[in-house]
Amino acid sequence: METDARAGLRAMGQLLEDRLAQDRIAMVLDLLDRNEVPLALDQLCADIDESGVTLHPTEYLQLCELNTLLGQPAAPTLMRRLRPPR
Numbered sequence: 001m002e003t004d005a006r007a008g009l010r011a012m013g014q015l016l017e018d019r020l021a022q023d024r025i026a027m028v029l030d031l032l033d034r035n036e037v038p039l040a041l042d043q044l045c046a047d048i049d050e051s052g053v054t055l056h057p058t059e060y061l062q063l064c065e066l067n068t069l070l071g072q073p074a075a076p077t078l079m080r081r082l083r084p085p086r
Contacts, residue, residue: 002037008066009040012059019053038073041066045074048082055084 009032013025024047031040045063048055055063060083067074 002035002070005037005041005066005069006032008062009037009044012044012062012066015059016048016053020047020051024051038070041070042073042078045078045082049078055082057084060084 009028013020013028017025024044028040028044028047031037031043041063045067063074063082064079067079
């Protein structure tokens with residue numbers, strides 16, 4: 001389960017390379033390398049929110065699936081703020 005989440009978070013980091021600062025992505029990858037998968041997801045979501053990155057609907061759904069898979073480490077209010085505009 002965490003292996004799938006780790007791979008999903010790494011893939012998400014690659015998708016966001018052109019929209020999120022490299023140091024933010026590096027921090028998330030470092031957390032993954034230290035097996036802090038739920039914390040890495042929470043950090044990635046917080047970084048996306050703080051940076052004002054707009055997610056594509058499929059990216060948002062991937063984050064929601066990862067959040068559910070990991071027991072929802074990212075707060076529901078944070079996840080709602082990441083929802084892309086319609």
